[in-house]
Amino acid sequence: MTYRAGVVGAAGFAGIELVRILARHPEFELVAATSDALAGTRIAQVYPAFTGVTDLAFSTHEGTDFGSCDVVFLAVPHKAAMGMAPDLLAAGATVVDLSADFRLKDPAVYEQWYAPHTAPDLLARAAFGLPELTGDELAAAAERRAAGEAVLVGCAGCYPTATSLAAAPAIRAGLVDAAAPVVADAVSGVTGAGKKATERTHFCFANENVEAYGVGTHRHTPEIEQILGLEGRLVFTPHLAPLNRGLLSTVTLPLAPGVKAPTTEELVALYRDFYEMSPLVSVMDAGVQPRTASVAGTCRAQVGVAAHPAGVIVATGAIDNLGKGAAGQGVQCANIVFGLPETCGLEEIANPV
Numbered sequence: 450m451t452y453r454a455g456v457v458g459a460a461g462f463a464g465i466e467l468v469r470i471l472a473r474h475p476e477f478e479l480v481a482a483t484s485d486a487l488a489g490t491r492i493a494q495v496y497p498a499f500t501g502v503t504d505l506a507f508s509t510h511e512g513t514d515f516g517s518c519d520v521v522f523l524a525v526p527h528k529a530a531m532g533m534a535p536d537l538l539a540a541g542a543t544v545v546d547l548s549a550d551f552r553l554k555d556p557a558v559y560e561q562w563y564a565p566h567t568a569p570d571l572l573a574r575a576a577f578g579l580p581e582l583t584g585d586e587l588a589a590a591a592e593r594r595a596a597g598e599a600v601l602v603g604c605a606g607c608y609p610t611a612t613s614l615a616a617a618p619a620i621r622a623g624l625v626d627a628a629a630p631v632v633a634d635a636v637s638g639v640t641g642a643g644k645k646a647t648e649r650t651h652f653c654f655a656n657e658n659v660e661a662y663g664v665g666t667h668r669h670t671p672e673i674e675q676i677l678g679l680e681g682r683l684v685f686t687p688h689l690a691p692l693n694r695g696l697l698s699t700v701t702l703p704l705a706p707g708v709k710a711p712t713t714e715e716l717v718a719l720y721r722d723f724y725e726m727s728p729l730v731s732v733m734d735a736g737v738q739p740r741t742a743s744v745a746g747t748c749r750a751q752v753g754v755a756a757h758p759a760g761v762i763v764a765t766g767a768i769d770n771l772g773k774g775a776a777g778q779g780v781q782c783a784n785i786v787f788g789l790p791e792t793c794g795l796e797e798i799a800n801p802v
């Protein structure tokens with residue numbers, strides 16, 4: 450059976466990556482791609498990579514009938530998505546949101562970091578979309594969808610995905626001090642900031658430059674703390690790097706008091722065991738570090754882990770911010786919710802050189 454899929458915000462960076470994945474997906478058929486600014490224009494005219502691939506044109510959000518869609522992906526900014534999801538769910542579509550609007554479980558926390566939530570009742574209903582770490586929520590959503598319910602998935606953000614994949618196995622194994630700060634330093638490519646250039650992301654300022662931003666104030670802090678159970682202990686510092694695509698997060702995890710210091714080989718074995726059932730996450734051999742270039746253009750994640758003689762674990766996670774960090778993860782979640790193999794349409798491997 451083929452499911453009908455729509456993308457809202459399809460002309461943005463995450464949205465057009467959804468179009469790229471869905472154009473080749475064997476079970477989802479892309480039937481609608483909205484862009485208010487570019488409505489009426491063929492996708493291939495705006496993004497020539499689609500020449501000869503699809504004749505679909507962008508439509509307006511208001512003018513698109515999503516009633517016939519089985520699934521709608523929202524690739525619009527946070528605060529816009531929460532205004533769109535209720536009507537789509539009421540029309541019977543399953544909604545996979547890439548924005549931050551349905552990630553935080555507590556509406557008060559959402560309000561503290563974003564704005565008052567306009568659909569707080571949906572926060573409890575939304576499954577958190579990071580399959581390797583919240584598979585139970587997605588499995589429950591898949592059961593509800595199979596029973597006829599339109600379900601809602603709030604996909605994890607890009608920094609939270611790389612950071613949590615790197616840190617979760619050590620934390621969940623009880624190796625990490627539950628009273629000490631956890632430090633995550635992360636580097637993102639410029640597509641992470643979306644299509645609209647700002648002074649920070651303008652080529653002349655972003656090229657040949659790396660800088661930290663949002664120090665101590667970045668909105669992904671509560672999301673990462675929620676996933677990892679860190680409750681006010683995360684020191685998260687994002688950096689912008691002159692890459693188109695790619696995100697690397699390096700997490701420094703202090704060992705819990707009384708825990709025998711593991712070797713790097715023991716940590717690699719622990720991590721491999723943790724991700725044994727996760728086909729899109731690869732744990733690097735001891736001494737080998739994840740690379741953003743090795744996952745660019747894919748929905749894969751690479752995770753590295755090492756024991757440090759200072760009594761900490763250093764774990765790193767590399768993803769493509771548009772792939773595993775956004776569109777790829779959205780499709781992976783949709784695959785699970787629709788009972789498909791989670792890698793369906795996501796088998797791409799990176800360009801090796």
Ligand SMILES: NC(=O)C1=CN([C@@H]2O[C@H](COP(=O)(O)OP(=O)(O)OC[C@H]3O[C@@H](n4cnc5c(N)ncnc54)[C@H](OP(=O)(O)O)[C@@H]3O)[C@@H](O)[C@H]2O)C=CC1
Pocket residue numbers: 457458459460461462463464483484485486487523524525526527529547548549605606607640641642643644645770771774775
């Ligand atoms: N870029 C990334 O690496 C990641 C992005 N995300 C999330 O995905 C979503 C899309 O991000 P991204 O593709 O980078 O963003 P872009 O700015 O590149 O694209 C956003 C798109 O949404 C459309 N849109 C619809 N409604 C609104 C609105 N009310 N205000 C502004 N734009 C609107 C835009 O305009 P129009 O309809 O006129 O074309 C545009 O095409 C965001 O929520 C983002 O946080 C998540 C993880 C990573």
Ligand SMILES: CC(=O)N[C@@H](CCC(=O)OP(=O)(O)O)C(=O)O
Pocket residue numbers: 547548549605606607608637638639640641642643687689
């Ligand atoms: C480089 C850059 O600016 N990145 C964005 C985060 C990427 C993103 O889109 O955030 P979500 O994952 O929450 O949707 C930022 O720091 O706000």
